Amino acid sequence: MSFFDMGGYAAYVWPAYILSALALTVLGIRSWRALRRVERLVALSENPEKQT
Amino acid sequence: MLHYANPQNFLNLARRLTPWFFGAGIAMIAVGTYLGLVIAPPDYQQGDAFRIIYVHVPAAWMSLFVYGSMAVASASAFIFKHPLGDVAAKAAAPAGAVFTALALATGMLWGKPMWGTWWVWDGRLTSELILLFIYIAYIALWDAIDEPTRAARMARILCLVGAINVPIIHFSVEWWQTLHQGVTVFRTDGPQMPASMLTPLLIMALGYTVFFVGLLFVRMRTEILARRLRTLRLNIEGAFA
Numbered sequence: 001m002s003f004f005d006m007g008g009y010a011a012y013v014w015p016a017y018i019l020s021a022l023a024l025t026v027l028g029i030r031s032w033r034a035l036r037r038v039e040r041l042v043a044l045s046e047n048p049e050k051q052t
Numbered sequence: 053m054l055h056y057a058n059p060q061n062f063l064n065l066a067r068r069l070t071p072w073f074f075g076a077g078i079a080m081i082a083v084g085t086y087l088g089l090v091i092a093p094p095d096y097q098q099g100d101a102f103r104i105i106y107v108h109v110p111a112a113w114m115s116l117f118v119y120g121s122m123a124v125a126s127a128s129a130f131i132f133k134h135p136l137g138d139v140a141a142k143a144a145a146p147a148g149a150v151f152t153a154l155a156l157a158t159g160m161l162w163g164k165p166m167w168g169t170w171w172v173w174d175g176r177l178t179s180e181l182i183l184l185f186i187y188i189a190y191i192a193l194w195d196a197i198d199e200p201t202r203a204a205r206m207a208r209i210l211c212l213v214g215a216i217n218v219p220i221i222h223f224s225v226e227w228w229q230t231l232h233q234g235v236t237v238f239r240t241d242g243p244q245m246p247a248s249m250l251t252p253l254l255i256m257a258l259g260y261t262v263f264f265v266g267l268l269f270v271r272m273r274t275e276i277l278a279r280r281l282r283t284l285r286l287n288i289e290g291a292f293a
Binding site for chain 1: 085090094099100101104107108146147153154158164263266267273274277278280281284285288
């Protein structure tokens with residue numbers, strides 16, 4: 001179990017890693033979704049007749 | 053290179069490269085995390101707490117690298133009227149703000165067990181906090197001004213003025229010797245760290261950089277398409293006016 005204890009510093013090491021992973025994941029997903037959204041809107045505006 | 057100054061050519065290139073940058077960045081971050089948490093030996097002074105370095109230092113480097121890139125992009129928009137300069141700077145800013153916030157947060161998590169305090173107003177910490185405020189001001193400025201060319205001009209000026217803070221952050225540990233430790237890696241006499249500790253740090257830093265480029269491509273594509281959308285809508289409104 002000593003790996004998860006981080007030599008007694010678990011309360012500092014794990015939050016640092018979890019926070020970093022979480023922040024970068026959220027940033028990546030939000031950026032990707034924003035791109036998908038604007039791509040859809042551009043496609044709709046350029047070919048309005050394709051709209052269903 | 054001039055070929056890719058054209059937004060359409062850039063869009064095509066960015067679309068093809070984005071998955072590779074994300075894939076390589078995430079893979080390097082995974083390898084760096086494994087080496088940093090499992091393989092690297094504990095520090096003889098700091099024990100396992102030093103492992104925070106592998107998420108703290110790359111985030112801090114990125115906070116400066118992203119700002120430096122934004123300053124270069126803003127300057128190229130000013131001097132060469134580069135059509136992608138403002139797009140790149142605007143697209144990079146939120147990522148830079150996140151890296152800066154992560155550098156501060158992971159630094160606090162490292163400072164508490166090592167220094168006995170979450171925060172001190174020393175040169176490094178204060179100038180890094182100012183960097184976060186500059187990022188926020190830059191992002192807010194784009195939102196606050198409706199007219200795009202005026203917003204771009206003001207944002208360039210803010211970005212270039214704020215760039216003064218970048219060397220201040222870098223040299224802060226030499227100018228004001230306080231709690232934050234000094235330069236360990238980029239020294240003229242070589243890095244003061246054994247390879248088993250340094251290698252994961254460099255892999256992690258490279259992973260963060262490559263991941264950021266992927267993010268930048270996605271966000272620049274979003275910004276270019278948003279501008280195209282604005283033009284399309286103005287044309288549609290114009291047709292019915």
